[in-house]
Amino acid sequence: MIEDLNLFASQLVTLWVVLEPFSHLSLFLSATSHLDPPQRHKVAGLALVFAFLILVVFTLLGRLLLQAMGISILAFQISGGMILFLFAMTLIFVETPHRPVRVDPERGLATLAVYPLATPILAGPGAILAMVLFSDNNRGAPLSHHLVTMGVLALMMTVLFVVFLLGDTIARVIGQSGASLLRRVMGILLAALSVNLVLNAFQKWLGLPEL
Structure with missing residues (x-):
């Protein structure tokens, strides 16, 4: 039970930082x-x-895809950690880390939901990397660990849905300064997580003591 709670907490923090709602x-x-x-x-x-379905597919099939391409999970972890670190730097130092998304008003709602919202905004490289790593860490683990991972993902999707529904109100309350502060704090946490991913990969590869 305690192990499941620790797993839930660690995965929730990771996904919260990667999918930072605000x-x-x-x-x-x-x-x-x-x-x-x-x-x-x-x-x-x-x-x-x-986005949930895309991330579930990568959770279930991501490792098989890497194996088919001859890419080791450690190489994927290192490259993903480097990409996440660069993304974290934009959150910390760049005032507007993303360009405004321009869409055609005549496009269908489902099309808009798929692109650019579901991917690459929500189910982007960071989220995909996190779910593949969660899946790899769960190999050989009890079924409860896999259920925890799916539960964490579902919870984050629910949180994002509530934030999106209350979007106009939240934007008025936190304002530009509040959004900027939250973005930078999340960037610092994401930078630490990305460095930890790279160090853990080298630790496993070189057989070094755990950090």
């Missing part, structure tokens, strides 16, 4: 600025369902 809120509002509230809520639900 950073993604600005992207969501930008992409759906031309929609009325009911349409925006529908797009939010569709985008999160699609």
